[in-house]
Structures are given as C-alpha cells and as structure tokens.
Amino acid sequence: MADRILEMRDITKTFPGVKALANVNLDVRRGEVHAICGENGAGKSTLMKVLSGVYPHGSYQGDIVYEGETVEYKTIRDSESSGIVIIHQELALSPFLSIAENIYLGNEISRRGFIDWNATNLEAAKLLERVGLKDNPATKITEIGVGKQQLVEIAKALSKNVKLLILDEPTAALNDEDSAHLLGLIRQLQEQGITSILISHKLNEIKAIADRVTVIRDGQTIETLDLNTDDVSENRIIKAMVGRELDNRYPDRSPNIGDEVFRIENWTVHHPRETSRVVIDNANLNVRAGEVVGIAGLMGAGRTELAMSVFGRSYGSHISGSVFLRGKEIRTRSVGEAIDNGIAYATEDRKYYGLNLIDDIKRNVSGAALNKLARGGWVDSNREYQVADEYRQSMNIKAPSVGSITGQLSGGNQQKVVLSKWMFADPEVLILDEPTRGIDVGAKYEIYTIINQLAASGKALIVISSELPELLGICDRIYALAQGRITGEVSGEQATPEKLMHYMTKEKD
Known part of the structure; x- marks a missing residue:
C-alpha cells in the first residue's frame, strides 16, 4: 500500500442553492505531483479550500486524514502549521511591500519584539535562490512580473516548512518560458520530498509533470488515473472531465x-x-x-x-x-x-477590468448598455432581470439566478458574463x-x-x-x-x- 500523505473522504460542501461537492474522495501519495482536473465550476478549488481551512471544519461534511491523523482545520493558519500551504490563482501578495516583507508577512523574524530586517532579507535571499529568483529581496512586488510573483509565493510557502504544496492554476497567467520554469521548480521540490497538488486546465502540462490525476465533474469524483502506468491521453482526460468525447x-x-x-x-x-x-x-x-x-x-x-x-x-x-x-x-x-x-472590448483581465466582482450577474450584464433599459431616466429593473436571465440560460451560465454574485462564479462562467454584457450592448x-x-x-x-x-x-x-x-x-x-x-x-x-x-x-x- 502506497504511503499516503493525504486522504479526503466523502467531502460534501453546500452553498445556498448549490451543492458544490458531493461525497468527493481524494488520496495523495507522499512525494508525488498529483493533478486535479475538471471543468470550471466542477469543485476543484472548493475542495482545496476545504483542505486548507478557508472553509473551516464544521462547514462541510466528511473527513480529512493528513499524515495518518484526522484533522479539523478551523483556519488557514491551522493547516499551514501542519505544512499544508495553498497558492491561489489570484496571488495574495501586497504590491507595495518588498519581496522579503511579503515572504515573511505574518511570519516575521523578530528579536526582542522587533523585526530583524537583516535576518529577514538574508533568509529571503536564501529562499529566492532555492526557487531560482535572482532579484534583490528589497525589490517591491510592483517591480516584478507575474511569473516572478509566482516564485515569490512558492518561496513564501517554503518559509513555512511546506510538506504539501497546493497550486491553483499556477501557469494560467504565465508565458511559455515562465511556465516551463515553474514546472521545473515543482520537479525540483518533488526531488526534495515536497508533495504537490496541481490544479490546472493545461492538459499538456499535467501530462508532462503529474504522477496521477484525479478528475472531478459536477462536484463528484469521477476517477483517478496513473500517468506513469496507464495509457492516458489528453482525450481520455477530457472525456472524464466533460462526460463525453470531444473529438x-x-x-x-x-x-x-x-x-x-x-x-x-x-x-x-x-x-x-x-x-x-x-x-x-x-x-x-x-x-x-x-x-x-x-x-x-x-x-x-x-x-x-x-x-x-x-x-x-x-x-x-x-x-x-x-x-x-x-x-x-x-x-x-x-x-x-x-x-x-x-466597438466593444472584452479585456484579458476580466476580474480587474471586465467585471464588478462584488455585484450580481444582472448588473454586470446590463452595465455597458443601461440606456437600452432606460424608461423616463430610470432603469427598468424588471426588464434588466429578464434580459440577464435570458443570457444566463442561453449562455449556460452555471448560477442559480442572476442575483448570484459574479465573483463567486468559476472563471469560465465569469467569461460568459463578460460576453453577455457585450452581446447585450450589440x-x-x-x-x-x-x-x-x-x-x-x-x-x-x-x-x-x-x-x-x-x-x-x-x-x-x-x-x-x-x-x-x-x-x-x-x-x-x-x-x-x-x-x-x-x-x-x-x-x-x-x-x-x-x-x-x-x-x-x-x-x-
């Protein structure tokens, strides 16, 4: 029996009106790179948020067994103290702090109650060397690109003595060169005994780096494939993800x-x-x-x-x-x-420029063409709802209603909201x-x-x-x-x- 560092058993997580996870099972072997695949909204990120304590114990059903013991994480700090560190798709770095300050934010090196900046910068430099980043630790985050910011996040994880590293779409915003460097770093960490869970839509990357892949569809575990022994093609993974052949x-x-x-x-x-x-x-x-x-x-x-x-x-x-x-x-x-x-422009950065993430689908869809809904200088709210709901259905936006907050949708569904907005603007x-x-x-x-x-x-x-x-x-x-x-x-x-x-x-x- 393989040495398992993690088992998640019958994990079920429900939000109002939506069952995001239904009896999901996952086992991860010590020292492997384990990929998780699935369509947008399948429940991949939700599962990892359950594991890392973003969704605390008590807000879900099922058991998490980590290093042979059942754990009940209430906060991210609890999971990090066990060596589980998650790097989200939206990087959690403070742009106006330095690289070193970001690495040790919340985990400061201090002496007699004061931060030891010399030690902070020295230790940060050692971590940057491990991840292959040559920038000065005093460099502000705003002065480095997204690829380097990913490496800073990994250096930050290493500072917490990570044993299980979770990477959520780590190469989504990277060019080919930065992506290749990041994947190479994951291999190096594997050689150092660090286990990784990789959430990715890029099947070629999964085939290149993962040992096994678990496919989740509609909040349920479909299967786990061994990429080292099974004859697994990209089309084979796609079929499991979407439930049909995609020739x-x-x-x-x-x-x-x-x-x-x-x-x-x-x-x-x-x-x-x-x-x-x-x-x-x-x-x-x-x-x-x-x-x-x-x-x-x-x-x-x-x-x-x-x-x-x-x-x-x-x-x-x-x-x-x-x-x-x-x-x-x-x-x-x-x-x-x-x-x-x-003329309409659907931006590459839908979260920053394309959508109001704290508002609902309805207002996002109507936002670029409110004049089409105006009556006597006021927006016809009934018509606004009707238009948005028509797009929700025709565009297959997975949400219980147009009152759902846009920021809570998956990336693919957010993109459909962006397109709906511009289609309505005609x-x-x-x-x-x-x-x-x-x-x-x-x-x-x-x-x-x-x-x-x-x-x-x-x-x-x-x-x-x-x-x-x-x-x-x-x-x-x-x-x-x-x-x-x-x-x-x-x-x-x-x-x-x-x-x-x-x-x-x-x-x-």
Missing part, C-alpha cells in the same frame, strides 16, 4: 464574410509614462462582416496595448492614426465614445482579448461556439490569444505583431505555427 476542440464553421466593417490606419501609440517610447508603430488592419481575425504575438509585442488604445484610448499617450467603421472615419476618444460607435466590432484564458476545454468549446454565432450574425471579431492552436482553429485571417509592429498577415488556410512564429519573432528592419 474536435473547435466547432465546425462555414464563414460567410461580407464587406469591410472596421479598419485602423497608421495607428501609433506611445507609452503612457515614458512618452518617447513607441509601443504601437504605424499599425494597419481591417476586419469584415462575419470574419474572425486573430492577432498573434509574443509577450510584450503590444497586442493588448493595441486593443486598449483603439477602445476609447484606454491605454497610451500621443495616439495618432485613423479608425473607420463601414468606410466612415469615427472618433474613439473615450470608452463611452467607442461603445457609442459600435456592437458591430467585438475585440476579444484572451477570451479562453484560465478556463477548461469544455468551456472553451462553448466560447468558440459563441464566437461562431456572433460571426454568423454579421459581427466583425478580433481575437487576441497567446495560444497559436486556438488562433489556427477559429480564425479566418491572422495578423502577427512583433515589437509593436504588424509584421505579417496570413489567411486561416495558409497559417501554420511555424509561419506565425517567423513573423512574431521578426526583428525591426
């Missing part, structure tokens, strides 16, 4: 492309603070009715900056160039003006920035289907994505962006990863 990850589509709807000419954008630095350099692109146009580029190429600058000049300074809608030049000097002129041009980031394959398929439906209705769509297979699977044409310049344009039929990468890495002349 084609991209829905079929027969494009019906019409006349040009949207065009930008000679679009140049400077950095908002370093105003002498050009971020977007003389970009030209166009989109036709019923067409899905992709924008490919490496991290830092300027994809999001281009989209935000066009959408009401919400990024950049000294912006020049022209925007045309159906051949007529329009102004987009503010977000409101861009929306009034039929724009002619819809820019989708990383529309499937951090969501599972089943939800991705639903998003692709919605994109196809929008294109079929005659909308002009621009899709920005870091995943080349996604662009190749859904786009009619693809522009490549490198160092702020559009370096190539390829039709969907002729596009290949190699051809796009050639343009994406093209140096300035």
Whole structure:
C-alpha cells in the first residue's frame, strides 16, 4: 500500500442553492505531483479550500486524514502549521511591500519584539535562490512580473516548512518560458520530498509533470488515473472531465464574410509614462462582416496595448492614426465614445477590468448598455432581470439566478458574463482579448461556439490569444505583431505555427 500523505473522504460542501461537492474522495501519495482536473465550476478549488481551512471544519461534511491523523482545520493558519500551504490563482501578495516583507508577512523574524530586517532579507535571499529568483529581496512586488510573483509565493510557502504544496492554476497567467520554469521548480521540490497538488486546465502540462490525476465533474469524483502506468491521453482526460468525447476542440464553421466593417490606419501609440517610447508603430488592419481575425504575438509585442488604445484610448499617450467603421472615419476618444460607435472590448483581465466582482450577474450584464433599459431616466429593473436571465440560460451560465454574485462564479462562467454584457450592448466590432484564458476545454468549446454565432450574425471579431492552436482553429485571417509592429498577415488556410512564429519573432528592419 502506497504511503499516503493525504486522504479526503466523502467531502460534501453546500452553498445556498448549490451543492458544490458531493461525497468527493481524494488520496495523495507522499512525494508525488498529483493533478486535479475538471471543468470550471466542477469543485476543484472548493475542495482545496476545504483542505486548507478557508472553509473551516464544521462547514462541510466528511473527513480529512493528513499524515495518518484526522484533522479539523478551523483556519488557514491551522493547516499551514501542519505544512499544508495553498497558492491561489489570484496571488495574495501586497504590491507595495518588498519581496522579503511579503515572504515573511505574518511570519516575521523578530528579536526582542522587533523585526530583524537583516535576518529577514538574508533568509529571503536564501529562499529566492532555492526557487531560482535572482532579484534583490528589497525589490517591491510592483517591480516584478507575474511569473516572478509566482516564485515569490512558492518561496513564501517554503518559509513555512511546506510538506504539501497546493497550486491553483499556477501557469494560467504565465508565458511559455515562465511556465516551463515553474514546472521545473515543482520537479525540483518533488526531488526534495515536497508533495504537490496541481490544479490546472493545461492538459499538456499535467501530462508532462503529474504522477496521477484525479478528475472531478459536477462536484463528484469521477476517477483517478496513473500517468506513469496507464495509457492516458489528453482525450481520455477530457472525456472524464466533460462526460463525453470531444473529438474536435473547435466547432465546425462555414464563414460567410461580407464587406469591410472596421479598419485602423497608421495607428501609433506611445507609452503612457515614458512618452518617447513607441509601443504601437504605424499599425494597419481591417476586419469584415462575419470574419474572425486573430492577432498573434509574443509577450510584450503590444497586442493588448493595441486593443486598449483603439477602445476609447484606454491605454497610451500621443495616439495618432485613423479608425473607420463601414468606410466612415469615427472618433474613439473615450470608452463611452467607442461603445457609442459600435466597438466593444472584452479585456484579458476580466476580474480587474471586465467585471464588478462584488455585484450580481444582472448588473454586470446590463452595465455597458443601461440606456437600452432606460424608461423616463430610470432603469427598468424588471426588464434588466429578464434580459440577464435570458443570457444566463442561453449562455449556460452555471448560477442559480442572476442575483448570484459574479465573483463567486468559476472563471469560465465569469467569461460568459463578460460576453453577455457585450452581446447585450450589440456592437458591430467585438475585440476579444484572451477570451479562453484560465478556463477548461469544455468551456472553451462553448466560447468558440459563441464566437461562431456572433460571426454568423454579421459581427466583425478580433481575437487576441497567446495560444497559436486556438488562433489556427477559429480564425479566418491572422495578423502577427512583433515589437509593436504588424509584421505579417496570413489567411486561416495558409497559417501554420511555424509561419506565425517567423513573423512574431521578426526583428525591426
């Protein structure tokens, strides 16, 4: 019998109107990397919050057996004192504190009642070396990227003598290089005897690093697969996740492309603070009715900056160039003006820019087009509810009602709320920035289907994505962006990863 560090037995967790977990069972062997897979809303993060004490003992049914003993954690501090540390998808770092201060926040090194800053920085430097981070411990969190912030979180876990490390979607916001480094670090920690639980939608990463994978669907344990001995393909995992075969990850589509709807000419954008630095350099692109146009580029190429600058000049300074809608030049000097002129932008950061997480689904759906619900200067609340509920049903948003708080939804369902908001606004041009980031394959398929439906209705769509297979699977044409310049344009039929990468890495002349 394998040495188990953790067993979770018949865990059941209920929220008002929703049973999030129903008799879930999980066993984790000491020293392994154990992956947990499932669609958005399946209950993966809820299960880990039960384990770590975020949801305290007494708020759920079932037993947790850790290192051979039944445990009853009331707080996160209780689980951390046992060596269980969870790193959430939304990083819990204070941006204006230093790396060292964040690592030892709540676990300060003190002498005679005062913090020993020399010892703090010295010990933090040792931990940073363990995770492969060379930055000065005194560096502010705001001065490092998301990839390095993930490493700081792991260093923070190591400072707590972690035995069981839980990582919730650790690579969701990382580029390929940072993701590879993080996975390599997880392997190193495994060699040092640290057990890891990895929640991820990226099946290629799970196949590469995990020893076993447990699949959860609709709050229930489906099965646990041994990746070292079983013949487990990505499609095999997908079938367990969604309950059906998913032979084609991209829905079929027969494009019906019409006349040009949207065009930008000679679009140049400077950095908002370093105003002498050009971020977007003389970009030209166009989109036709019923067409899905992709924008490919490496991290830092300027994809999001281009989209935000066009959408009401919400990024950049000294912006020049022209925007045309159906051949007529329009102004987009503010977000409101861009929306009034039929342009919408679904941001890559739905939690910060795209949604009001503390408000309900209803208000989020109506937020961009309240004028459509106005009667005598007041919002018709009955009509607002009706519209939101129609989208809840048609978009398959998993929530008991449109009164549900948006921040409590899974990532995939939050993304559907974002799309519902813009569909209700009824724009002619819809820019989708990383529309499937951090969501599972089943939800991705639903998003692709919605994109196809929008294109079929005659909308002009621009899709920005870091995943080349996604662009190749859904786009009619693809522009490549490198160092702020559009370096190539390829039709969907002729596009290949190699051809796009050639343009994406093209140096300035």
